[in-house]
Amino acid sequence: MTTERDYYEILEISRDASEEQIKKAYRKKALQYHPDRNPGDKSAEDNFKEATEAYEVLKNPQTRQVYDQYGHAGLRQGAGAGGFGGGFAGFDIADALRAFMRDFGGFGGFEDIFGGFGGTSNRGRTVHRGRDLRVDLQLSLEEIAEGVSKKIKVNYKSTCDSCNGSGAANEEAKKTCPQCKGSGEIRQITRSLLGQMVRVAPCDYCKGDGTIITDFCPECHGSGLVDDKKTITVRIPPGVTTGNYLTMSGEGNHGPRGGPPGDVIVVVTEKEHEHFTRSGDDIVYEVPISFSQAALGTKLNVPTLAGESELNVPAGTQSGKVFKFRNKGIKHLRGLGRGDQLVRVIVWTPTKLGPEEKKLFEQLADNEKINPPRSSKSFFEKLKETLGV
Incomplete structure (x- = not known):
C-alpha cells in the first residue's frame, strides 16, 4: 500500500472504542472480505489483510497506545522488521488467515459460514478445505423459462475408508512430528521495545498436520482421498442465463486429513434454440x-x-x-x-x-x-x- 490508512477508519470505529467493539468490528469486516467468500478478488483479499492488520494492532493495549501516540511511524520504529508497520510487507494473507482463525476459529460459527478453509484450528493444526468442483450444465430455453430440477453426475475425491482419511497404513505408521511436537505450528518470537511479538506459522515439516506418516495407505497412497462418483440434484430457478452459477455447498472434494469438503459450482449454459x-x-x-x-x-x-x-x-x-x-x-x-x-x-x-x-x-x-x-x-x-x- 502506498497510503497508510488510519486503523480506526479501516474498522469504522471511534478512537475510544472498547476491546469488544474492536473485536465486533473486525468480525464484521472479516466476514465481508474473507477470501473464501470472494475467490479470486484481489481487492477483497487486500481489504481482509488490512482489516486484520488493524485488528492486530488495536486489540493489543501496548501497540494501540503506541499507535495512538505516534501513528504508523511509532509502530515501525518500535516493532522493527516483521512488525505491522502500516503496509503488508511481512504480513501476508497466510498471516491474516492464521490471526483470524486464532481468535475466531470457534467463535460465532465462522467455520460453518465459510464452509471450512485452510488455517489454524483451535488445536493449532492446519485444516485444509477440499477443492471446489465446476460442473457445466446446458439448459434448453424451455427449461430456463420455467425452472427445472436436474440430476448431475459428479466425479470427486472422497475420504479413504481404508485409512479413514489419515493416509497411513496403520496407527503405528503415524508419528508425532519431531519439529513441532504435534502442534502443527511453529512460533517465532520477536523482541522489541514494545515487548515480545509472536508470529505463528504452519510447521513446514509436517505441513501443519502435527504428524508424519512412515508407511502410506496402499489404497490412497498417503493422500487420504480416493476417486469416487455420486449423483446430486440441483434445482435451477427460472430466468437464468449463460454464465449464471449455483453453489452446492459441501458437495465438492472432501478435505484431506478430515478437512471440510469443498463445493460444487454449477455453471449454466443456454442451448441455441431451433425457433426462438x-x-x-x-x-x-x-x-x-x-x-x-x-x-x-x-x-x-x-x-x-x-x-x-x-x-x-x-x-x-x-x-x-x-x-x-x-x-x-x-x-x-x-x-x-x-x-x-x-x-x-x-x-x-x-x-x-x-x-x-x-x-x-x-x-x-x-x-x-x-x-x-x-x-x-x-x-x-x-x-x-x-x-x-
Whole structure:
C-alpha cells in the first residue's frame, strides 16, 4: 500500500472504542472480505489483510497506545522488521488467515459460514478445505423459462475408508512430528521495545498436520482421498442465463486429513434454440409471410414455449412489424411475472419466377395502389430545405 490508512477508519470505529467493539468490528469486516467468500478478488483479499492488520494492532493495549501516540511511524520504529508497520510487507494473507482463525476459529460459527478453509484450528493444526468442483450444465430455453430440477453426475475425491482419511497404513505408521511436537505450528518470537511479538506459522515439516506418516495407505497412497462418483440434484430457478452459477455447498472434494469438503459450482449454459432467440426475458420469433398475406391479412399458428398460439395479421401489415404475445416469455429470475413473446413478420420476396408469375407482377407494377407513395420532391430538394439553403 502506498497510503497508510488510519486503523480506526479501516474498522469504522471511534478512537475510544472498547476491546469488544474492536473485536465486533473486525468480525464484521472479516466476514465481508474473507477470501473464501470472494475467490479470486484481489481487492477483497487486500481489504481482509488490512482489516486484520488493524485488528492486530488495536486489540493489543501496548501497540494501540503506541499507535495512538505516534501513528504508523511509532509502530515501525518500535516493532522493527516483521512488525505491522502500516503496509503488508511481512504480513501476508497466510498471516491474516492464521490471526483470524486464532481468535475466531470457534467463535460465532465462522467455520460453518465459510464452509471450512485452510488455517489454524483451535488445536493449532492446519485444516485444509477440499477443492471446489465446476460442473457445466446446458439448459434448453424451455427449461430456463420455467425452472427445472436436474440430476448431475459428479466425479470427486472422497475420504479413504481404508485409512479413514489419515493416509497411513496403520496407527503405528503415524508419528508425532519431531519439529513441532504435534502442534502443527511453529512460533517465532520477536523482541522489541514494545515487548515480545509472536508470529505463528504452519510447521513446514509436517505441513501443519502435527504428524508424519512412515508407511502410506496402499489404497490412497498417503493422500487420504480416493476417486469416487455420486449423483446430486440441483434445482435451477427460472430466468437464468449463460454464465449464471449455483453453489452446492459441501458437495465438492472432501478435505484431506478430515478437512471440510469443498463445493460444487454449477455453471449454466443456454442451448441455441431451433425457433426462438432470447432478448432478456422476452423471446423473439420471426415468421415469413407472402406479399398477398401481408396485403390482405391472414391468421397464422405460431409456436410458443407452451404450444401454438394464433396470430392475427391485419391487412396492410408491413415487413418487420412486431406483434406481442404477453406473458409468453421467460419467468423473471427475481420477482413475479414473466417476459413476452415478440413475433416479427417478414414479407417474403420470391426469387424464382415463372413466365406466368412474371406477367402477373408486371401487370401489378403499374398499379399505383400497390406501390409505395412517391415524394414530389427530390432528395436534394429535401436536403436544401433541411439546411435552409
